[in-house]
Each structure stands twice: as C-alpha cells, then as structure tokens.
Amino acid sequence: MLKITFPDGSIREYEKGVTGLQIAESISSRLAQDVLACGINGETVELNRPINEDATIQLYKWEDAEGKHAFWHTSAHLMAEAMQELWPGTQFGIGPAIENGFYYDVMPPEGISISESDFQKIEKKMQELATRKEVLVRQEIRKSDALKFFGNCGQHYKNELIEELEDGNITTYTQGNYTDLCRGPHLMSTAPIKAVKVMAVSSAYWRGDEKRPQMTRVYGVAFPKKKFLDEYLQLLEEAKRRDHRKIGKEMELFMFSDLIGKGLPMWLPKGTALRLRLEDFLKKIQKRYGYQQVITPHIGSKNLYVTSGHYAKYGKDSFQPIHTPEEGEEYMLKPMNCPHHCAIFSWKPRSYKDLPLRLAEFGTVYRYEQSGELHGLTRVRGFTQDDAHIFCRPDQVKDEFLRVMDIIMIIFSALKFDKFEAQISLRDKVNREKYIGSEDNWERAEQAIIEACKEKGLPAHIEYGEAAFYGPKLDFMVKDALGRRWQLGTIQVDYNLPERFQLEYTGSDNQKHRPVMIHRAPFGSMERFVAVLIEHTAGHFPLWLMPDQVAILPISDKFNDYAQKVCKILDEQDVRAYVDDRSEKIGRKIRDNEMKHVPYLLIVGEKEATENSVSVRKQGEGDQGSMNIADFAKKINDEVVEMTKNY
Template identity: 60%
Template sequence: MGKKAFWHSSSHVMAQVLLEIYPKIKLSIGPAIENGFYYDVDPNGHAISENDFPKIESRMLELARQNHNFKMRQVSKKDAIAFYKKEENPYKIELIRNLQDGDITFCNHSNFTDLCRGGHIPNTGLIKAVKILNIAGAYWRGDENSKQLTRVYGISFPKQKELKIYLQKVEEAKKYDHRRLGKEMELFTFSKKVGAGLPLWLPKGTQARERLENFLKKAQQEAGYEQVISPHIGEKGLYVTSGHYEKYGADSFQPIRTPNETEEFFLKPMNCPHHCEIYNSRPWSYRDLPKRYAEFGTVYRYEQSGELHGLTRVRGFTQDDAHIFCMPEQLEDEFTKVINLVLYVFKSLGFEDFTAQISLRDLEKKEKYIGSEENWEKAEKAILNVTKAKGLHCIIEYGEAAFYGPKLDFMVKDALERQWQLGTIQVDYNLPEQFELSYIGADNSPHRPVMIHRAPFGSMERFMALLLEHTKGKLPLWLTPNQCIIIPIGEKNKKYSKKVLKLLKKSEIRTQIDDRNETTGKKIREAEMQKFHFILVVGDKEEEAGTVSVRKHGGKDMGKMKIAEFVDLIEGNDSFRTELFLSS
C-alpha cells in the first residue's frame, strides 16, 4: 500500500505539471502501477514530447519541495459534474456519472484538484526523485472505438539513490527483456494485422512450448489427470450461469453473431465452465472421485492496449488448466497434491525464489463474490489448513480472491522486481452449485462435489516470458530449441556438415546448419546471441578426423570430439546435463 500511495500521489503532481506545460489537455485517469504510475491525457492539440521530460521532472520536484499537503474532500455528484463541466472535461464527467450516487471525493494539493478515491502520502515533500519514463498511446477505457489518449509513464522515490539503483536495473533488464530475447532467438512475434496482444509462436518457440507442455502432461498423467479439449467459444448462457459474464462481460471481446439472430457466443475467457459441462455429461458415484480434467486451453480477455506487455500481458493466452472434482473430505488431500505438483514444476525450472500468497475475500466488500458465507469459510479454512500442514510460508492478501473462491498464488519477480502470478490453485464450492454438479454418495443420495482450479504455469505465455528472463535466454538444454548449431568454415565443408547434422538428428538432438556466405566469426557471434548451447565448427581438419570442434555457449572451447562422443555428452552424461541445467 505504501508504494501505491506514493506513486498515486506522484501521478497527481505530474498531472498538475502537465496542465501547466500543456494548458489545453484534458485529464482522464492516473493510477499507480507495479513500477511507478501513469496518467492518460487527451492532448487536445498539444504535441506531448519526450523533449519536455526534463522540464516536467524539474517542475515536479520544484512543486514537491513546497510541501503541499494532500487533502481529501467530499462533494455531491451534482457539484462534481458541475466542476468538470466548467473544466470542459468529458472524461471526468463520464467517470462520475458511472459512479454510484452519493458523495464524490476530490483530492486537493497546492492549487490542483483531481477526482480521486484516495490513498495518498501526507504531503508532496516526501517526493525527492522523479523520472518520466516514456509516452504511449492508450484508448479511453480500453475501447479501440474511443479516442486515443496519450499515456505518460513516470516513477518516483523518496531518495535519489533509489532512483539511481532503479535506472541501473532497468538498463540491465533491457539486455534480458523477454521481448528482445524472443526476437533474437526467433521464438515469437506480434503482428498489427493479427491484432495487439495476440502472439504468434514461431517454429523454435513452438518447439520449446510443446516441450514444456509435454513435461507437464507427463507429470499430470502420473498424478491421475485426464486430458480434455473444449472449444474456443461458448454461448452467452454458459458464462451467465458461471457468473463470469456478470463480472467480466463488459471487459470481454464483443459477442460473436451467427446467422441465427437468437444465438450469442463469446470467446471463452476461461476454461472452467466448459469443464463443468464435461463433468455434467454423465452421472458419477463417490467411488469415481476425484475426477481430474486437464487442458491446455486458449482463452481470450480484452486487456487495455496500454497494459499489454510482450508475453506477460496479452489478449489471447493458453492456460495449463485443470479442474479437480472431489468430495469435501478429499479436498485437503487433493489440494496438497496440487501444491506438490506446482513445487515440482518450479524446482524443475529453477523458480525456487517465489512468494506464496493466500488470496482471500475483502470482508468489507462481500458483494463482489458469489456463494454462501458457509462455503467461503470452508474454502478459506481448507487453504489455510493445507498450507500450514505443508509448512509453506505464505503471505495473506485480502481482496485478491477470485469471485467464486479463495486461492493460493505463486508469485515470481522479474528483473525489475515486478511480481507476476504464475502458478495458482483455487478452491471453489460455488461453481458446482451454479452448474448443479452432483455425485451419488455412499448413502445412495446426491451430494455436491468441491472443485479445485489449478494451473502450475499460470499461462504458457507468461511462464515462457519469465523463464526467458530468469535464465537470461539460456533455456535448459532439455527445453531449448537451440541445442546446437553446425558452422562449416568453407564451402567444401558443407557436405560434411550435412553428414554431422543427419547423425545428430538421428539421436534426436535439435540441430541446424549455418551455411550462409558469412564469416565464421559473424556466425559464431550470432549463434551466441541466439543462445545455442553448443556451436560445432567443422573445417578440413575436423572432416579428415571425423570430429567436430565444440564450443560451449559463453565462449568455452571444449576441444575436438568424435560425433558419437558429442552425442554421449548430451544424452548419456546425466551429471553434465544437470550442470548445464543448474547453470542456465
């Protein structure tokens, strides 16, 4: 809350300065975000320029030093609208009209007033360091049919030293930003013609993604999961029943119309309603439970354009989703098994530094959630019992639960220490009621199952993004599409290179040849950039001896090896593969 209050307060100061420098702009919203803050403004004829960033920063610090207090005040809805009519600001008026009737809160500091719900530091004097980071386009309320606004991003700190450290981290993080690595390693791309936030997986990225999927599928199979497939769309009634339409309908993609005017479909925002219907396709006995349905299901959510960020925040993503339907007395045991699976996945891929977060209801805003008090208490108690018995150190966050149930989230930090949710496990007593799910108990009477939602990766896109940054692009040898590359020194060595390629592929080693008409040095530099684990250089001497010169990623020369020896190096030496895995 401290950082959010600090950065939200800073956004007010920035808005004040933007109005000074660009008097005709119209303010809309200015929230705190994971790292800093932004303010969306209608330029209204002004050309907001990066050249003005130093001027904005200087004036913000000047105002901050004047120690203006942040003061909240309540006004009636009528007076609030009148204030912004005078300001000729349609954005604030629309926001106010969409608020519930009653008092509206304004925040004052200096000679500046803004519509605000609160959450501020005491005064501007605490702001000692400011950096305007960049500007971007953002549609009003995320609607591409609305006017495009200008989003100004900034960050602030109570000490200049903290800003300096942050900027150093930014520069370091740029080297290993997954967007940059994805391009260099030819893993994924985006296309304006396809649409913002809709990644296209290239052949190498698809290979890595499929290997990740197979890794989890094997673990799931051993744990008793059954794979299912559900469609990418569903009738509106499905999401009305689940409650997702009421909660997220306004933020979903527009309905899909068919020639039949009575039909209304949506791109599915989640897989759980579909899995409920799979469970409901036949009757079940208590002897059949638990049922564990798993699916790598692609879902679609309309994120605002300004919030899209590489693979970490997209509009179309694939969840490694599964739903467990069990008896209440099986719940804690099943939840424990899912924790074990998530920990296995994290440990296998090097994510051992994570935060476990128990996400519970906001008890002051119970209207946000569906279901009975009794069911919520049982679900929350189950998570608390299991994590305590497991000895899993957790933090508790109120207000972060899903609308249908509490959850256990596994949070991982990126290079800029922004937290991202990867794995998640959720307890749900409510969707089984919404869909009238049942099983016949030992007493020969119908009973309601409990549902566990789980996704160890979270989504394939976000997991891959953080894995790339975590490993600095050097994916584990078993996972990477770039295991090795063969570089012939001269034209006459190409035939031998193809022979080596054939032998390595026979051993299922992922290999390619770089036979371009470029210098060997340039080819090696580009292979290093693409994070090939091994570079095999072949020239006349290697051809005569039936060997390859092996160079490990990072420049280590491993000398000449027979092809069979190199195959053994990758396939047969477990300790070497472990060393590669741990060092990646």
C-alpha cells in the same frame, strides 16, 4: 490515552489525536525521517492523520509497497501540478500510482500536444515544485461544493467522477495551487521527492471506453534518492535487452501477422518445439498425479456460455456469436475451458468413489483485448491455458491443494524460479452477502488453503475481500531475474459452476451431493509463461528445454559434408543440432549463433574431420577443447539427465 498495537504484538499508550509521525518519532528520529505513510487498522493513511481510538499501526518506508504507493501517488499529483503550470487549462482525468511509478490521463488545451520533447520540461517543473516542499492538505468536502469547485475550474472529467460518488464520502488534496479529487493516501508533503523521470506518453480512452474521448496518458517515476533512479534506469536497460519480443525474434520462436489478426501469435518451428517440450514436461507430471487428459472444441454453443455465465462476462463486448446455416443455431469462440469440462463431468453418473476426478487440457481460448493493450505474448487475444479442473468432495479440498502445490513447486524448481510467494484470497470479514456456497464449505475451503500453505512452508499473505464470489483462491507470485513480480500459477475453489450446471455425485449415504470444483493452471497461459521465461532467462533456457542444443559450424564450405555427418550422429543420439553452412567467416557464424542463445557451438574443419572429432564452444564460457563425437553426445545427454532426474 489510546492503546496502539504494533506488528510484533507490543502495545504502547499515546494521547488521543496522536499521529503516525509522532509515533515514529517516539521510536527513533531515524525512523521518523524514513517513514512515508502508515497503516491504521489496515488502512493506509497519511502520517499526519490523527488517531482517535485504539488501533493497530504499521509504519511504511520506501522499502514497503504501501510506502512506494503513497510516494508515487503524490508524485502523480506533482506531475499534474507541473502540467497545470506549463499548460494552463489542462483537464485532468485520473492519476494513480501503478506497480512501477504512476501516470496521469490529461486533456491538454486545444492546440497543445504533449510529446517526448516535453519530458525534460515537465521534469524540470516537477523538481522546482518539489523543492518548495508543498504540504498536502486533505479536506472532506460536500458533493455540491465539489461539483461547484471543479466546475469553476473547467474540470469536466472530475465532475463526472464526482457525480458517481456519495455525499459525505468525498475528499480533495491540495498542494500549492493544485487541488485534486482524491481518496489518498499521500505523503505529508512533496519534500521527499528528490528524483523524477517522465518515462512515456501514449493515448488512452477516457475510462477505457473506445466511444469516449481519447486522452493523453503521461507516465512517470520518482524516487527519494537520485541513486535509486539511476539503478532503476539501469534495470530498464537490462529489461530491454531481455524483452521477450526481441529475443523471440532472434531465436525464431514466434511471430505476429496483421494478415492473421492482431493479438494472435503464430508459433514458429523452434517456438513450437519449446512449447511442446513444456507441455510434455507437465503432462508427465500430471500423469503421476492422477490427471486424465481431455480435448474439447475451440467453439461451443452460445447456450453453454449462457449457462456458465461467461456470455454475460465476455460475450456481448468480446465475441459476436457465430451463426451456422441452420436457423437459430449460434456458437461462440471458447473464452474458457471450464464449461466444457463441466459437461464432461455430467456425461455420466458419478459416485463418491469416482472423486476426485482430475481433467486436464491444453485448451486454446479467445478473449478480446483492446488493440492498445496488446503486448507481445503477455497480452494476446488467443492463448492456450494449461487448464485442469478437479471435481472433488469438500473433505478432499486440502489434499488436492497440496497436490497442486507439489506440481507448481516442481515447475518452479525445474525452471529456476527460486524466489516466489503466495497470496491467499479470502472473503470479506464483514460483508458475506455477495458470496455463494454454504458457510460451512467456505470455512472448510479457506482453512484448507491456509493449512496447505503452512504444511508446505510456503510464505503466504492473506488478503481479505479478494476472493471471487464463487470461492477462495491461492495465487503464486514469482520474482524474475530482474526482481519483477509475475503472477504465475493459480488454484481457485469454485462453488458457482457446479451449481450452474447442476453437477452432482452420489455420496456414501446414497444421497445426491454437489461436488467442489477446483480450477488449476500452473503455467497460466503458455504464451504468457513463455514470455516470462524468456525474460527471466534472457533466452538461455535449461539445456533440456532448448529448441536447439547445438549448432555445427564448418569453417569453410568443403567441410559441410562432415558437418552434416556430425549432425546425423547427434540426431541419432537425440541431441538437437543443426548445421550453419552459410558461406560466412567462422567468426561471423560464432557471433550469429551465440546471438541465438545456442548452448553449444561445434567448430569443424580439417583437423576435426581427420580425427572424427569436434571443437567445442560453450555459451558464455568459450572454448572447451576437442572431443570425440560420441563423447560429446554422451556429455549432452548426461547433462540433460542430471537436470531432469528429480522431475
């Protein structure tokens, strides 16, 4: 008999060879119907995989990320099977599950080009195959047999992948007439797949290499109920409405120009005002928490990035060194701010009394992204990080984490990111060889992060093996208004750069010690953060943050002078307003300015000019009645004070 431990700590005994499905059936028939995959000792596997030793188990349903992953992974194979039947001779690359669905990279037969007009054809074939309830059969296979099988099928891309695998570690999955090289996990059969939708098609270089063949990437999504698909498509429509590229254009926040260069955003006046207000907001908080602001150049000596290791990571493929007229002198566009901050730390001798030293910078950095990967403000080649680096003693790490977490909580609260969780990334439990830094420092830092989350009452899950080689970290995952998860805010311990730059301070024992370095970026990058904020709020930012708080709309040209007078009075009271003096009907002006998400519209005509008043409309609430100009200005400022009094 085996002892199976459940997530709540309870233990049940089962016969050797029991499967996850049988365990689910022993609990309830309903659970057995709903469960899609299971976790055995932390590894997600199929429900029909035999268990031959004592183990922990988790049963994953559609609501669980692991359940969705197995569902969408099987759906990717189903789509490949459909394309194989529709276009015999198609070659297959890789077909993973992704955050929202799946894709498959394929090379159609010569003369075939898969386009949007083929989507319904693929969907119909997928539905037909799913109704056959084909069982997925997992097989462990020798490398030579795998090469022979896929070679005979003409699957050259699969053979390339197999060549890189170790013999004894190769598995295939077969459903119907389709066999794929795959590690899994999968559903037991295609039966649970009830609703499918092919979403998009694009080009993708094989293995992301621009020098390799260009394949066709087909994206899809699938669900266990048609209702779920309908809800998902509705969500996509709402996401289109909130697209930061669309709203950014309507609100005149930012632009791109091929003349400037791909992936290099230009902040327009209104966007600049928004961004600077965010920066001022964070600077004010940072000052309260003991940060010192610094400014470093946009370029640096190539040797700086060789020393830091960033040249090896970013230099060869991303940034060609900049040669000056002086022979042998080479510079690079700055890919990271941290090497510059290390140089500031080492500028003069440091004592333990100087620590922690907190250096902050809104520093612009440059990294190459393939043109096909660029996407509005979320994927760019030049971006500004709200970067800070804390140099501290090992015994100060926990307190510094707590202080950074305070800052992140203030930001999330002020900007109404109410749903968030954290991920703690620690070392692999077994393999410790790849990590630098002493065992004692790692233990202390990892424990400090765990304790800091507990003290703050922050929901956090631990991922072993996800730490960088140079230190553990804490990532904040935010859910936006559409339920999408975004990684915003990171706190990262670093033992690597202090070692590379030979940073040291004199301790209380009068000996030299290596400081611990903490990287911290609550926004991450200003570009990506603003993109997420736009889509979270649909452009309806908090009043204190809005580039334009008020639009003044004269009902005809003869009231333009009065509108300008109102604007001047509001400006003197620090209310951000502008006049829409176009020769348009007032209804058109109202619609146009509401499209720009301006919180308040002031209608002015003969009555308002006579009474020295304004007629107020509020975004989303309509007419608010007439008000004296000074009273309206006070109302706006009172609202801002009330919103920001805790920050």
